[in-house]
Amino acid sequence: xxxxxxxxxxxxxxxxxxxxxxxxxxxxxxxxxxxxxxxxxxxxxxxxxxxxxxxxxxxxxxxxxxxxxxxxxxxxxxxxxxxxxxxxxxxxxxxxxxxxxxxxxxxxxxxxxxxxxxxxxxxxxxxxxxxxxxxxxxxxxxxxxxxxxxxxxxxxxxxxxxxxxxxxxxxxxxxxxxxxxxxxxxxxxxxxxxxxxxxxxxxxxxxxxxxxxxxxxxxxxxxxxxxxxxxxxxxxxxxxxxxxxxxxxxxxxxxxxxxxxxxxxxxxxxxxxxxxxxxxxxxxxxxxxxxxxxxxxxxxxxxxxxxxxxxxxxxxxxxxxxxxxxxxxxxxxxxxxxxxx
Amino acid sequence: xxxxxxxxxxxxxxxxxxxxxxxxxxxxxxxxxxxxxxxxxxxxxxxxxxxxxxxxxxxxxxxxxxxxxxxxxxxxxxxxxxxxxxxxxxxxxxxxxxxxxxxxxxxxxxxxxxxxxxxxxxxxxxxxxxxxxxxxxxxxxxxxxxxxxxxxxxxxxxxxxxxxxxxxxxxxxxxxxxxxxxxxxxxxxxxxxxxxxxxxxxxxxxxxxxxxxxxxxxxxxxxxxxxxxxxxxxxxxxxxxxxxxxxxxxxxxxxxxxxxxxxxxxxxxxxxxxxxxxxxxxxxxxxxxxxxxxxxxxxxxxxxxxxxxxxxxxxxxxxxxxxxxxxxxxxxxxxxxxxxx
DNA sequence: TTGAAAGCGCTAACAA
DNA sequence: TTGTTAGCGCTTTCAA
Numbered sequence: 001x002x003x004x005x006x007x008x009x010x011x012x013x014x015x016x017x018x019x020x021x022x023x024x025x026x027x028x029x030x031x032x033x034x035x036x037x038x039x040x041x042x043x044x045x046x047x048x049x050x051x052x053x054x055x056x057x058x059x060x061x062x063x064x065x066x067x068x069x070x071x072x073x074x075x076x077x078x079x080x081x082x083x084x085x086x087x088x089x090x091x092x093x094x095x096x097x098x099x100x101x102x103x104x105x106x107x108x109x110x111x112x113x114x115x116x117x118x119x120x121x122x123x124x125x126x127x128x129x130x131x132x133x134x135x136x137x138x139x140x141x142x143x144x145x146x147x148x149x150x151x152x153x154x155x156x157x158x159x160x161x162x163x164x165x166x167x168x169x170x171x172x173x174x175x176x177x178x179x180x181x182x183x184x185x186x187x188x189x190x191x192x193x194x195x196x197x198x199x200x201x202x203x204x205x206x207x208x209x210x211x212x213x214x215x216x217x218x219x220x221x222x223x224x225x226x227x228x229x230x231x232x233x234x235x236x237x238x239x240x241x242x243x244x245x246x247x248x249x250x251x252x253x254x255x256x257x258x259x260x261x262x263x264x265x266x267x268x269x270x271x272x273x274x275x276x277x278x279x280x281x282x283x284x285x286x287x288x289x290x291x292x293x294x295x296x297x298x299x300x301x302x303x304x305x306x307x308x309x310x311x312x313x314x315x316x317x318x319x320x321x322x323x324x325x326x327x328x329x330x331x332x333x334x335x336x337x338x339x340x341x
Numbered sequence: 342x343x344x345x346x347x348x349x350x351x352x353x354x355x356x357x358x359x360x361x362x363x364x365x366x367x368x369x370x371x372x373x374x375x376x377x378x379x380x381x382x383x384x385x386x387x388x389x390x391x392x393x394x395x396x397x398x399x400x401x402x403x404x405x406x407x408x409x410x411x412x413x414x415x416x417x418x419x420x421x422x423x424x425x426x427x428x429x430x431x432x433x434x435x436x437x438x439x440x441x442x443x444x445x446x447x448x449x450x451x452x453x454x455x456x457x458x459x460x461x462x463x464x465x466x467x468x469x470x471x472x473x474x475x476x477x478x479x480x481x482x483x484x485x486x487x488x489x490x491x492x493x494x495x496x497x498x499x500x501x502x503x504x505x506x507x508x509x510x511x512x513x514x515x516x517x518x519x520x521x522x523x524x525x526x527x528x529x530x531x532x533x534x535x536x537x538x539x540x541x542x543x544x545x546x547x548x549x550x551x552x553x554x555x556x557x558x559x560x561x562x563x564x565x566x567x568x569x570x571x572x573x574x575x576x577x578x579x580x581x582x583x584x585x586x587x588x589x590x591x592x593x594x595x596x597x598x599x600x601x602x603x604x605x606x607x608x609x610x611x612x613x614x615x616x617x618x619x620x621x622x623x624x625x626x627x628x629x630x631x632x633x634x635x636x637x638x639x640x641x642x643x644x645x646x647x648x649x650x651x652x653x654x655x656x657x658x659x660x661x662x663x664x665x666x667x668x669x670x671x672x673x674x675x676x677x678x679x680x681x682x
Numbered sequence: 683t684t685g686a687a688a689g690c691g692c693t694a695a696c697a698a
Numbered sequence: 699t700t701g702t703t704a705g706c707g708c709t710t711t712c713a714a
Contacts (some may be wrong), residue, residue, distance in 0.1 A: 008707055019685045024709060032683060049481070055400040056707035059690050064396075075421030083415060087442070096456060099440050101428070115437060118395045140390070228624065254658045257628055283569065287598055287628050349691055360701045373699060397691035400706050622689060 007050045027052070058120065067310060068116035068124040069099045070109060072153070076254075077282045078299045082151070085303025086125065093311050095122070096175050096241040102129040104225070110137045123147040123310040128155055130192045130225065147313040151306045153195050161313075165304050167197050169296045171204025173331045174249045174277045177293070179212050180337045181275050183247030189259065190223040191251045199225075201251050201279065226251060231258025238274075239266050247275045247337075253282040253294055260288055260336070272300055275337040290335035297329045357385055368393070397478045399461065408651060409457035409465040410440045411450060411585040413494070417595075418623045419640045422673040423492070425468070426644025428460045432650050436463070445566070451478045455469050464488040464651040469496055471533045471566065476515050492647045494536050502654075506670040508538050511636045512545025515590045515618045518634070520553050522616050524588030530575050530600065531564040532592045539564075542620065562565045567592060572599025579615075580607050586618045588678075594623040594635055601629055601677070617677040631676035638670050 009023040016023070018037070024034045026041030043326055044050075058064045067090055071079055071208060083099065090097045100116065102109035114151045116124055117140060124141060127150065135155045141148050142159060151163040178186050188205050191198035202221065209216050222237060224230035231254065238245060238259070250256035256278035260270060268274055270290055278294040285292035350364040357364070359378070366374045368391075385391075399405045408431055420470055424440065431438045440458065443450035450470045457465055458481060463483060468491065476496045482489050483500060492504040518524030519527050529546050532539035543562065550557050563578060565571035572595065579586060579600070591597035597619035601611060609615055611631055619626055619635040626633035646666060 006707085010707080019687075020707090021709080022684055024707095025684085028709095034683060037683080049484075051481070053400070053407075053461070055396040055461065056690090057709075059394070059396040059400055059692090059706090060708045060710085062690070073421070074415055074424060075418060077416060080414070080416030083442075084444075101424075103425075111643050118393045120394070120396065141394070143390070260626065281714050284625055284628055287602065287625055289630055349692085350693095351691080361691090362693075362702075363700055365691095366700085369693095375699060378699080394691050397706090398693075400690095400708090401692045401694085403706070 006128040007048045008032045012044050013334035062293040064120050064122055065094055066096045066121050068100055068121035069097050070102055070112045070126045071103055072104045074101050080097050081299030082303035085300040086307040089304045089307035102237055104130040106132045113137050118214060122314055124151045125306050127151055127153045129172050149306050149310050149312050151302055153197050161309055163302055163325045165199025165297050165327050168204040170329045171201035172208045175205040175208035175293055177331055178249060178275055178277055179208060181337055183275055185245040186247035186249055187238060187245045188221045189250035189255055190221055191226045193223055207248060226255040228254055228258040235259040235262030249277045251279050253285050255281045257284050257288045271337050271339050275339055276339050281332055293334045293337035294332055295329050296332045298327050303329060348389045353385050353391060404459050405463055406435055407437045407439055407462050409462035410438050411443055411453045411467045413443055413445045414472050415442055419621050422640030423644035426641040428646040430645045445619045447472040447473045454478050463655055466490045466647050468492055468494045488651050490647055490651050492643055494538055502650055504643055504666045506638055506668050508541025510544040511548045511670045512542035515636055516546045516549035518672055519588040519590060519616055522678055524616055526586040527588035528579060528586045530536045530591035530596050531562055532567045534564055539592050546590060567596040569595055569599040572596035574604030576600040577673055590618045590647035592620050594619040594621045594626050598625050598629045603607055612678050612680050616680055622673055634675045634678035635673050636670050637673045639668050643668060
């Protein structure tokens with residue numbers, strides 16, 4: 001598309017009557033180049049409007065200093081904080097991050113992996129789509145020894161570090177809290193149970209019930225895509241239940257908030273009739289009334305750790321023993337779940 | 342990082358006893374290549390684990406099929422919808438989008454422009470950071486005839502198409518609505534007034550007042566970064582005003598919602614004592630109580646139009662006459678502002 | 683401290 | 699329909 005021809009290191013070399021090799025060195029922090037030569041080169045480069053050609057450089061070096069990131073969606077607070085953390089660490093270490101969303105589709109995820117692979121990312125960080133059945137589409141990376149890291153929604157894949165919270169424990173904590181508030185019939189809004197995060201939260205829920213010798217009723221577990229729409233749908237289902245449940249634990253805040261709205265419209269008192277706990281500590285949890293009890297979960301930190309882990313692998317290039325990194329979570333108790341003093 | 346050597350078109354050519362050029366053609370939809378030759382090539386490529394080398398290709402073609410996108414932040418609903426629209430159109434046309442956030446910092450914006458420029462994006466789409474003073478850092482793109490498009494937070498730059506809504510009119514609509522509800526002392530929470538979007542909304546606000554012969558009181562305009570924090574701060578300022586204002590029009594929903602929360606805590610009745618209008622139609626506006634009246638604003642469409650406009654420029658490569666595209670907005674009236682039947 | 687030269691993998695003009 | 703060939707711009711090895 002460009003009209004004006006690009007200025008290359010050859011042009012600079014010619015103008016300065018030195019060799020392209022020297023120019024190349026001068027443009028970098030190459031050791032063993034005279035200070036004034038370097039200065040001369042830098043000046044001329046600016047003067048001539050030189051623009052580094054990343055492609056030529058990457059082609060030659062077989063390295064891109066780029067980390068790929070594939071996530072289901074960009075539109076959550078959690079994901080923004082993850083990305084912020086990743087970019088921070090990556091940039092500090094001279095890496096760029098290229099981002100792609102799978103929009104929860106396995107097909108798009110495959111396409112993204114291919115694009116990233118063809119763009120020769122040095123490493124790839126992934127949180128998988130809802131319907132991704134397995135990890136075959138990542139095989140090509142591993143065959144080339146390109147480090148692959150999963151976070152949050154992970155796949156068990158030999159040789160890949162994974163970064164998660166203890167979803168089982170978090171689900172347990174949330175449910176136990178509801179039980180302590182006197183709930184006995186707790187609806188669980190679950191995500192796709194093929195995903196570790198949602199399966200873990202459900203297991204934690206079950207375990208808490210079991211601990212209190214409360215019968216697990218599969219009819220109280222509603223699995224959906226955790227969208228707003230789904231939250232509203234769940235609310236309607238709940239309103240049709242008899243007796244009504246006395247608690248709700250949802251696997252994300254978005255759906256829970258939508259559900260609460262609908263229940264409130266129907267005249268249900270929260271937390272008196274139904275106590276509610278969400279997941280994610282999305283800003284929305286402090287807006288809904290009553291404010292939502294939820295699980296807080298360190299997005300920024302997850303991003304930072306993912307980035308630094310992959311950069312470590314890139315530098316050391318030795319096989320690290322680190323396999324699973326578990327970050328802490330915490331139950332943030334707000335009014336939506338408090339029934340006892 | 343890769344251990345196993347990459348398979349190239351030469352390897353395929355050798356294995357098949359044909360020329361690399363033919364392989365290159367076979368891998369694409371090149372007209373004038375025999376069907377069975379193509380099939381043979383594709384098969385061998387798969388069998389050998391061939392991976393297209395984007396760098397070599399880009400270097401050779403001097404074209405990347407990549408569109409750069411620089412935005413202040415990724416963490417808003419509006420931005421997610423914009424990006425979704427852009428990626429949709431871009432992908433349909435064989436382009437990739439690479440995304441970068443300026444985090445509202447001019448310095449980071451410059452760095453992003455440079456990175457994108459060095460990555461030889463075919464075109465660049467930008468919504469500028471809060472403190473960007475001017476457009477000099479985009480000059481290099483224009484000098485190379487790389488199409489540049491601004492959306493939402495634009496800069497007036499000759500030769501750049503801009504995509505906006507009529508912020509003046511939207512500000513006017515919002516304010517006029519409050520006036521019609523009987524408000525007379527309306528606080529305006531404004532963003533950085535160097536940005537067209539916020540300046541326009543403020544002007545619209547002023548114009549609506551003037552139309553009703555209401556004196557414009559600069560003390561009622563509070564300019565800030567429109568964060569949650571800022572919304573809370575504004576609430577405290579408002580609580581110190583005497584007499585209290587009877588309306589609030591804020592330039593985004595985030596700050597307005599935070600402000601409402603604080604006011605409610607202080608016992609202010611909304612909309613009875615203070616009627617409130619926000620901007621963006623963020624999902625949060627339907628969660629806060631009372632639900633927030635706000636300006637709806639077509640993010641997805643803005644993204645789609647931005648992408649298709651830039652792709653058009655890329656293809657036609659003729660100078661288009663389109664200069665400014667204005668999308669419609671609408672006032673979504675909810676309970677936070679209704680005082681009259 | 684600098685230079686010469688080869689080659690990263692691909693594409694396209696031209697020729698056959 | 700296919701092949702030959704040059705070269706995109708850069709980095710790096712080896713030599714000076």
